[in-house]
Amino acid sequence: MTDHLNLRPHKVIRTDREDGSILLQSGYALGPVARCTGDWLHHWADKTPDHVFLAERDGDGWRKLSYVQVLEAVRSIAGHLISRDLGPGRPILIVSGNSIDHALLSLAAQYAGVPTVPVAEQYSLIPAALPRLDHVVRLVNPGMVYAQDATQYAGAFALESLSSAEKLSSAPGASGATDFNDFLGPNGADVDSAFAKITPDTLAKILMTSGSTSDPKGVLTTQRMMTTNQAQLAQALPFVTARPPVLVDWLPWNHVFGGSHNFNLMLANGGSFYIDDGKPAPGLFDKTLANLRDVSATISFNVPVGFAQLVTALKADKQLCERYFAELDMIFYAGASLPQATWAELERLALETCGQLPLINSSWGLTESAPAALLQHEPARGAGIVGVPLPGVTVKLIPDADGRCDLRISGDTITKGYHDNPAKTAEAFDAEGFFISGDAMRLIDDADPSRGLMFDGRMSExxxxxxxxxxxxxxxxxxxxxxxxxxxxxxxxxxxxxxxxxxxxxxxxxxxxxxxxxxxxxxxxxxxxxxxxxxxxxxxxxxxxxxxxxxxxxxxxxxxxxxxxxxxxxxxxxxxxxxxxxxxxxxxxxxxxxxxxxxxxxxx
Incomplete structure (x- = not known):
């Protein structure tokens, strides 16, 4: 039922070592890897200049920017960034959520060689969480801080630790912040020279870990990590390169999955990213449904609770159901295992609506792995499977007596460490240089590693x-x-x-x-x-x-x-x-x- 997607079957090479550990690698070779995200932008601005790249809600319609419009804006913004004292030691802190201006600033920073530090907007909007933001500020020492609306994010702008950072906002009001629109004007900086200096090892982002077990750590994320991950995905999911993908997505860009995986999946493949201003939360899910009625996406990313709510809506609205499945190639869940009942309903609705199934799958990864390291890229027999190693990733499994395995990984998508934290960096890698994930996995079939791995909890839990x-x-x-x-x-x-x-x-x-x-x-x-x-x-x-x-x-x-x-x-x-x-x-x-x-x- 998924033959139309030309999916590649799993192919895994297993090596059993004398110390009892198991190495798993993909049987597929890694394809070409771009130098940086800016090269993707230039490619699509030249090949499909008028194709929509970014869109966000604007009243009852959408504000849309084509690839050539985005490139023009990115180069203008990059020129203004180059003229300031910004760089790895003085990055740009982004405290507000997903928006076109957020995207333009991030791409311009990557174009100019200035790292960004996107953080959860809750850190600014919930007064009790401001100490978390203050911790991040003192850790990364930003030279600039951006918020979409200076009034809404006034609590962040007022932090004493940010007093020396330039404030930038798309709606500065009376805050005294620099108007983001001023960055869209001409600038005399040598943007071409700055862009030519970008290498695969240029630091692109410092992404903060969730802080669920300690204070948030800053994961050093290079251009190579992001571009390699997209090359891996293109090998495993050929339908993303067969036609430009379309995404309607709410997942936050301070998180590696929303901001690196999903965003770059559109940019690398000439796709269109429609920013969903809703989410599976009270009072907001109706916005998501309105957006899905407007746009037929080719890929649907969500968390299990979001898919559960979506199933209820699809069953009650035939027109929405037809719109949702019209162009859909893949349904991808993350964050937890998808209940089998939700999986079954999605399959039933898809078959009833269009007579064929999208790929329903998941993957496994971390902020430290940019993020996808394992991916289920052939049809699965049920929920909970996180797949097999992507090309270029080496997985090391250290099994216990029950067959439960401590998972460790290596490859070009793995971070070199944490910002200004050599102790945590040293703890994160074993003697062979494998990143210690702390997660447990179990082989679905010990005799056939191509069946994939199943998540089995956190070792520390x-x-x-x-x-x-x-x-x-x-x-x-x-x-x-x-x-x-x-x-x-x-x-x-x-x-x-x-x-x-x-x-x-x-x-x-x-x-x-x-x-x-x-x-x-x-x-x-x-x-x-x-x-x-x-x-x-x-x-x-x-x-x-x-x-x-x-x-x-x-x-x-x-x-x-x-x-x-x-x-x-x-x-x-x-x-x-x-x-x-x-x-x-x-x-x-x-x-x-x-x-x-x-x-x-x-x-x-």
Whole structure:
């Protein structure tokens, strides 16, 4: 059903070593790699000058820029950047979200050899998160800071640590910031000479890690890392080069997947990037649906909760469904495993609508790997598979007695280290130079590595019960999230040094509101009888299907207050800082194991 995509079957070379480790490499050779992102821009401005590259909402329509218009703007902006004291030691900090002006500034900086540091807009918009922004500022010492709207991001501009940085804004108002529109005018700088000096090793970005286990670290991201990753994707997914791809996407550009993978996928292949001003969140998903009604994308990126909401909308709106599947080549999920029910509904709707299936897949990667290192590029038999090594990536697996493997990687897409942090850089690599991911993987078929790898949690998330039994927390958490949907948005497992596994639950308030369920606050724990009964029934059902205390949750407590970004319990990407939550909410953890506590939900 996917024959029209001319997909390349997996081809993996396996090497078993004397020390017990396993090396996996792609059987395909890496194709040509561009020098830098600016070469892509020149290529498409020359080949398809009037084709739409960037578009964003403008009232009921779209503001669109063609490739030649983007190149002209990028060269003008680059000239103004060259005339300032900017560079690797004084990068450009970008504090606002996705926009055309954000894209133009980033591309111009890469054209001129000035690194950018895009950060989560929540760092500026949530007062309690400003210390996180201050940490980034003191780490990278920016010479310029950009915000789309100076009034909206006034909290960031007012930071003492940014007092010496030039402020730049597309809507400066009365802030005193330089007007971004002034950068679109002529400048006498020698832009051609600056661009000619860009090499594959030129630093393009400093991308901040999520900070889910420590303060955010600055990942040094070179031109080579980004251009190599796109060459790898082109080898694995030939349909992206067969015709210009079209993307309607909300994933934030401070994150490597949205800002490097998705953005550059359009630029490298002459595609069109429609900036989605919505997201799968209350009050915003309707914007996404409106955008999808306007534009038929060839690729659909989202997180599982976004696809779940999309399925509901597609089933209720035949016209939207036809528009969504009209040109679709690939549905790509990331961030968590896609529930099998959502996968099945997407396939059913696709077949009913257009008679053929898009490729439904996922991959694995990190900020440190630019990001894709593993990719499922042939049709999968279900969710949860993250694929095989891309061309040019070497995967090292260090298996334990149960077949679970510590994953390490090397190749041209892997960072050389962290900005101004030699200690963390040294810790990140093993003696052979492989990056230590901290993630666990499992071969789907030990006898056939081309079947791919399945994510098996974080090595550091695992813990031991009092019995000495290991709890594989990563996979157990994914299983529970699928089993407890749609009542639970996230959860934290407990049980270190105890006899049983428990969990703290972040409830889905939207589902509760839709059902009219009330909640009583009891010192941080929620008492909501119908929700507690629903969760207890599901935990009881799960317990009946599993064996062993490490695979079964005995009890839970529902949180009244969601994890706080300001207190370090959650990151801007939505990831939970499990150790921080367990430390700050130790009292609630204790209540999970108090059989007399009225807030305790027990599996029977």
């Amino acid at each position: 695992d813990f031991k019960l009092m019995t000495g039994t290991w709890v594989r927390a990563g996979q157990l958490r994914l299983d529970l999230l699928a089993a407890l949907a749609p009542y639970v948005t996230d959860l934290v497992l407990t049980g270190q040094g105890r006899e049983q596994v428990g969990m703290l639950i972040v409830p889905n308030r939207a589902t509760m509101a839709a059902k009219g369920w009330d909640a009583t606050d009891d010192n941080g724990a929620m008492i909501c009888a119908p929700l507690m009964q629903e969760i207890a029934a599901r935990l009881t059902d799960l317990a009946a299907k599993t064996s062993g205390s490490a695979n079964r949750v005995a009890a839970a407590v529902i949180l009244t207050d969601p994890p706080s970004m300001g207190d370090g319990e959650a990151t801007a990407k939505g990831n939970l800082n499990f150790p921080k939550i367990l430390m700050r909410r130790a009292g609630l953890v204790a209540r999970i194991y108090d059989v007399a506590d009225p807030a305790r939900i027990a599996a029977l």
